[in-house]
Amino acid sequence: MAQPLTSEEKSCRAAGKEFRLSRRETEILALVAQGASDNEIAIQLCLSAKTVSWYVKETRAKLGARSRAHAVALALRHGLLSGTSIPGQEP
DSSP states (O other), rough: OOOOOOHHHHHHHHTTOOOOOOOHHHHHHHHHHTTTOOOHHHHHHOOOOHHHHHHHHHHHHHHHHOOOOOOHHHHHHTTSSSSOOOOOOOO
């Protein structure tokens, strides 16, 4: 069953704004969804923790999310993580 839209989501839809993430943002958010820390993500993707932190911040801003968990919830609700390939894991 679909969750009711939040006021933020209603505002975005009313303004015609769609949630769009880059491949890297989606990849990092998928790892966040698994509970990985910025340091763990950095090691797995061969990035610096500071770069990962920047991507998470930018992704949260794009989604209008209040937290990492909220970003994951919004991404799942809008189908942004469905079918996402997670590095180092079998499909």
